Amino acid sequence: MAKILLIEDEAPVREMLLDELTVQGHSVIEASTGEEGLEKFLEAEPDLVVCDRAMPGMSGYEVLERIRGAHPQYEDIPFIFLTALTDPRDKAAVDHLKPAAYFEKPVDFKALSDKIKGLIKS
Amino acid sequence: MSQILNSLVVAKGLETQYALEQIMENNLAGHVLSLVTYTPDSLNKIDRTPDLVFIVNQEEALTADEVNRVTKMFPRCTSVVLDDDPERQRDAFIKAGADEVMSLADLRSPLGRHMLEKIIAFRDLAAAEARVEASEERFRGIIEHSNDIIILLDTDGSILYASPAFGRQMGYELWTVLGQDFFSFVHEEGLAQLQSGFRELMMLPPTESMSLEFLFRHRDGRFLTMEATGSNLLRNQTVQAVVLHLRDVTGSKQSEVELKIYRLHLEDLVAQRTREAEEANRRADLVIAASPDALIAMDEKGVITFASRHYRTIYPASAQVVSEGNDVMEAFEVVTKEVGLSHDDERYADMRAWWQKPKGYKEFKMANGTWVRLQARRIPETNGIVVSTTNITDYKRQQALLAAQSEELEVALAKEKTIVEQQRTFVSMVSHEFRTPLTVIDGNAQIIHSRGDTIGKEALQKRAVNIRSSVDRLVRLIETILSAHMLDVGKLVVEPKPCDLGKIIRDVCSEQQDISPNHRLKVEVRGIPPAMVLDEKLIRQSLANLVSNAVKYSPRSNTVEVSAFKEGNMAVIEVQDHGVGIPPDEIEHVFSKYFRASTSSGIPGSGLGLSVVQHFVELHHGTVALRSKVGIGTVVTMSLPIGEGRF
Numbered sequence: 175m176a177k178i179l180l181i182e183d184e185a186p187v188r189e190m191l192l193d194e195l196t197v198q199g200h201s202v203i204e205a206s207t208g209e210e211g212l213e214k215f216l217e218a219e220p221d222l223v224v225c226d227r228a229m230p231g232m233s234g235y236e237v238l239e240r241i242r243g244a245h246p247q248y249e250d251i252p253f254i255f256l257t258a259l260t261d262p263r264d265k266a267a268v269d270h271l272k273p274a275a276y277f278e279k280p281v282d283f284k285a286l287s288d289k290i291k292g293l294i295k296s
Numbered sequence: 297m298s299q300i301l302n303s304l305v306v307a308k309g310l311e312t313q314y315a316l317e318q319i320m321e322n323n324l325a326g327h328v329l330s331l332v333t334y335t336p337d338s339l340n341k342i343d344r345t346p347d348l349v350f351i352v353n354q355e356e357a358l359t360a361d362e363v364n365r366v367t368k369m370f371p372r373c374t375s376v377v378l379d380d381d382p383e384r385q386r387d388a389f390i391k392a393g394a395d396e397v398m399s400l401a402d403l404r405s406p407l408g409r410h411m412l413e414k415i416i417a418f419r420d421l422a423a424a425e426a427r428v429e430a431s432e433e434r435f436r437g438i439i440e441h442s443n444d445i446i447i448l449l450d451t452d453g454s455i456l457y458a459s460p461a462f463g464r465q466m467g468y469e470l471w472t473v474l475g476q477d478f479f480s481f482v483h484e485e486g487l488a489q490l491q492s493g494f495r496e497l498m499m500l501p502p503t504e505s506m507s508l509e510f511l512f513r514h515r516d517g518r519f520l521t522m523e524a525t526g527s528n529l530l531r532n533q534t535v536q537a538v539v540l541h542l543r544d545v546t547g548s549k550q551s552e553v554e555l556k557i558y559r560l561h562l563e564d565l566v567a568q569r570t571r572e573a574e575e576a577n578r579r580a581d582l583v584i585a586a587s588p589d590a591l592i593a594m595d596e597k598g599v600i601t602f603a604s605r606h607y608r609t610i611y612p613a614s615a616q617v618v619s620e621g622n623d624v625m626e627a628f629e630v631v632t633k634e635v636g637l638s639h640d641d642e643r644y645a646d647m648r649a650w651w652q653k654p655k656g657y658k659e660f661k662m663a664n665g666t667w668v669r670l671q672a673r674r675i676p677e678t679n680g681i682v683v684s685t686t687n688i689t690d691y692k693r694q695q696a697l698l699a700a701q702s703e704e705l706e707v708a709l710a711k712e713k714t715i716v717e718q719q720r721t722f723v724s725m726v727s728h729e730f731r732t733p734l735t736v737i738d739g740n741a742q743i744i745h746s747r748g749d750t751i752g753k754e755a756l757q758k759r760a761v762n763i764r765s766s767v768d769r770l771v772r773l774i775e776t777i778l779s780a781h782m783l784d785v786g787k788l789v790v791e792p793k794p795c796d797l798g799k800i801i802r803d804v805c806s807e808q809q810d811i812s813p814n815h816r817l818k819v820e821v822r823g824i825p826p827a828m829v830l831d832e833k834l835i836r837q838s839l840a841n842l843v844s845n846a847v848k849y850s851p852r853s854n855t856v857e858v859s860a861f862k863e864g865n866m867a868v869i870e871v872q873d874h875g876v877g878i879p880p881d882e883i884e885h886v887f888s889k890y891f892r893a894s895t896s897s898g899i900p901g902s903g904l905g906l907s908v909v910q911h912f913v914e915l916h917h918g919t920v921a922l923r924s925k926v927g928i929g930t931v932v933t934m935s936l937p938i939g940e941g942r943f
């Protein structure tokens with residue numbers, strides 16, 4: 175299926191998503207901080223990124239900002255945000271970085287799975 | 297006797313004329329002769345009447361008719377017919393109007409000269425008579441046309457003569473008044489005086505005159521004021537009367553009265569204006585006195601023209617100098633001493649410059665704390681200046697108060713703004729704090745739901761533990777929020793009872809360890825009493841907050857140290873992490889509700905934890921303190937008093 179980079183600082187959430195995405199047949203690379211995620215992104219060049227938005231240290235917003243700014247060649251790699259920040263202003267703040275999708279927590283696995291499938295096919 | 301004789305010669309021939317010329321020159325030198333050849337036309341052209349006409353009957357004979365035509369033309373002048381034979385036609389010519397008929401020889405003889413002299417004498421007499429007649433004519437004209445009334449009275453007062461002006465002005469036909477008693481026309485008011493004046497007048501010599509004034513009745517019945525100048529000409533043979541020159545002065549009398557009334561009116565008016573001006577001055581004085589401002593007026597040279605009494609109250613020591621007639625700058629020097637403005641004071645030069653040319657306004661604080669405002673106004677009419685001095689101490693005080701109040705308000709507003717911002721952050725954070733454990737619960741539930749039968753027992757247990765720890769996290773979050781709310785509304789109930797603080801510490805750390813397997817919590821408890829009277833629930837929640845904070849804010853370090861010990865009468869608990877730390881200028885705010893340090897970015901939190909901890913500890917009469925260094929870590933110290941009876 176696809177090579178997915180999962181960036182999530184909350185261990186129980188990360189572990190759960192890893193389990194679910196693996197079961198769905200994806201090969202998942204884990205990262206528990208933004209810095210680690212950016213590093214692994216450049217190293218592994220995944221097909222798709224699932225990333226938490228609010229993290230201590232480098233946030234998900236900063237990770238995508240770095241990718242869009244310094245590495246324009248990865249423009250086509252879909253970037254999915256997971257977030258517990260539900261204020262519309264928070265969502266609007268990332269629109270200019272053109273994430274492929276924006277999922278609010280708690281996440282419906284079926285919806286996430288369908289989105290990933292759709293993005294990979296295209 | 298005049299030697300000039302205008303002569304006219306009427307003749308048909310020129311030879312005789314020449315001879316005549318010679319005669320006249322010889323005998324009557326200086327006489328003007330006009331020589332005219334007789335024809336009817338040429339006689340018509342003569343423009344002045346000659347004294348003597350010579351009608352020459354020599355070369356061409358004249359008829360008596362012709363002579364008559366000439367004498368008719370000059371009826372008043374002497375006509376002499378010159379004839380070689382005077383006797384021949386003398387009677388006919390005398391009959392035709394000639395005065396004399398003589399020959400040229402007669403004319404040259406003494407007879408002729410005598411005749412000429414006689415003519416001259418007659419002519420002069422006629423001229424004198426004519427002059428007298430003209431003079432009388434003129435005199436009559438003057439009297440007849442004069443507006444002065446002339447009346448001649450007899451000694452008994454009856455009117456002998458009245459000039460036409462009397463008729464015109466008094467409305468009477470002259471003939472009706474002649475012979476009448478003059479005094480019967482006079483108004484009884486002043487009549488006696490006039491009569492006595494009249495008697496007096498009759499005693500006067502003719503060279504003197506006297507004035508009389510009386511009311512004289514007009515024919516229509518009204519009385520006119522007459523002014524009379526009387527002369528006594530009773531002994532003058534020609535006049536033999538008392539002469540009165542009367543003039544109607546009713547009009548001027550009336551004008552005089554009117555003038556007098558008008559003058560009185562003017563005097564009244566002046567008096568009234570003066571009263572009004574005085575009243576206005578008095579009012580102005582009152583207004584100036586009532587005004588809270590001190591007023592000083594100066595002319596364009598800077599000399600004081602007025603200083604209101606208020607100056608004495610504002611500058612009592614300088615009152616003598618601040619007065620009329622003094623130079624304003626001299627006054628300024630004295631006043632500056634009084635208000636305590638030394639020459640070194642930078643305001644001195646400023647004020648001095650202002651007083652030299654007062655314009656606009658100036659505010660000044662005296663040494664005694666009184667604030668005054670000086671306001672200059674130019675008076676366009678006089679080019680002078682009025683300066684008002686107002687005590688604005690109260691105004692200044694209120695202004696300062698207002699400024700302070702507005703500053704307070706600004707601070708309060710800023711605070712309010714901060715609180716609103718913090719609350720917004722709080723709402724966002726609470727949402728995050730709820731959603732993260734809910735995600736874990738929901739995600740695990742989805743996994744169990746979709747693959748419950750395929751995953752092993754162990755995995756299932758792990759999912760259940762995850763769910764439970766998330767629920768625990770939610771419960772704690774709810775408790776913190778509720779506690780904060782209870783504290784807010786003052787409804788938190790403290791339920792103290794003896795409990796083991798050491799055990800509470802160990803329990804909290806153990807629970808945190810379960811949730812955070814990546815961190816290592818080192819716990820050390822020593823020397824604290826086994827039983828302390830505390831509200832266990834509140835203390836447990838406080839400790840749990842501190843420990844979870846330590847874990848949460850040290851994402852890159854895994855060691856958290858918790859130690860408890862006795863210090864004096866206090867049980868002290870220290871929670872130390874090696875995490876992100878807090879900037880020094882933010883430390884004082886960490887116990888404020890909703891406050892989150894700038895280093896907490898990206899780390900979930902409500903901003904309530906430490907605030908709740910502080911309140912709980914204070915409810916136990918304890919203290920909580922925090923030390924921190926960015927990038928090194930944070931130590932929170934909680935001290936609780938040992939002993940009972942505090943609640």
